[in-house]
Amino acid sequence: MDGRTLQDRLDQWPRLHYGRTPTPLEPLPNLTRQLGGPQLWIKRDDGYGPGMGGNKGRKLEFLMAEALRQGKRKVVTFGGLQSNHARMTAAACAPLGLEAHLFFFARRPSTLPGNLLLDTLFNARLHFIPFGGGGDASLTLEQTNRLVRWLSWALVGRSYFMPVGGHTVIGCLGYVAAAVELAEQVTALGLAADKVVVVTAVGTGGTLAGLMAGLRLIGSPIQLLGLDIGKLWKTFPASIARLAGDLCAVLGEPHTFLPANVPMIAETYAGPGYSVMTQNTAVAIHTLAQSEGIILDPVYTGKAFAGLLDLLANGRFSPDTHLIFLHTGGLPGLWAYGEQVKG
Ligand SMILES: Cc1ncc(COP(=O)(O)O)c(C=O)c1O
Structure with a gap:
């Protein structure tokens, strides 16, 4: 075509x-x-x-529209501590009045620099889970998303769940x-x-x-x-x-x-x-x-x-x-x- x-x-x-x-x-x-x-x-x-x-802008155009279409009030996603995807999701949620819940599988750092600082400016809820950081290729991307989706449902309830990186x-x-x-x-x-x-x-x-x-x-x-x-x-x-x-x-x-x-x-x-x-x-x-x-x-x-x-x-x-x-x-x-x- x-x-x-x-x-x-x-x-x-x-x-x-x-x-x-x-x-x-x-x-x-x-x-x-x-x-x-x-x-x-x-x-x-x-x-x-x-x-x-950043590149997540192009993905979020479709993802945020879908979150709105589904009438969700909360958006959940996750990533590394310096996740750009998490930061941009938080920025996209703020003007729409949606709650951004960001999950990080790491200890809460003593300071919140870089993307984490911006996450707080956008009033995102930061969830630090001090285990299960992965990153060692022991799970597939899909398995990781399924696990985090389940955990976020248990902790945050009904939400629009965005897989890592908007994948x-x-x-x-x-x-x-x-x-x-x-x-x-x-x-x-x-x-x-x-x-x-x-x-x-x-x-x-x-x-x-x-x-x-x-x-x-x-x-x-x-x-x-x-x-x-x-x-x-x-x-x-x-x-x-x-x-x-x-x-x-x-x-x-x-x-x-x-x-x-x-x-x-x-x-x-x-x-x-x-x-x-x-x-x-x-x-x-x-x-x-x-x-x-x-x-x-x-x-x-x-x-x-x-x-x-x-x-x-x-x-x-x-x-x-x-x-x-x-x-x-x-x-x-x-x-x-x-x-x-x-x-
Ligand atoms: C700045 C930046 N470049 C590249 C990538 C990779 O993009 P993708 O996850 O679509 O492979 C990401 C996110 O993962 C990113 O934040």
């Missing part, structure tokens, strides 16, 4: 609109010159959506829409779509799954490369493949994605694990800040950009490639890492 048809199908879902699209797609001229390789670009989803923005078919319609947007921008810039690779950080995989489904549905040859930043989940590629397949199905053209074909580099760039900042991440943050004046975050985009720099150094891409780094946000996390960001 063409992009217009896909947009029309997406319009059948209730949706809030958080900002102007398309988000900017900008060249990175200085870094491209410095590295002397493929042309580098950045797509600025970092400022999109409520509460300082649902409804939420990830937002990145199906983004795929259409990206393809249109690539065309408008006169770039050969089969020479374009879009690189994104992967946490729960919803952004990648949405893009996979969207590009598949419009038959775009744009390639994707997800960089896993957390090695968080058991059988993770299978979860992403299933979600991308479910997205195609609800949009009217079923397709089966095989886990082995999910375009993701698992584990390699995650370092010791989710939210553990590495020296390479600090270098990547400095590199982009000093060449282009653009800030990355320590947990997602900094780690993914470090992976991208490594792949470039190892000649992974031919010089005529156009590499688009999807900036998915996460900036408040910088203030939780303080001195570590200095490298």
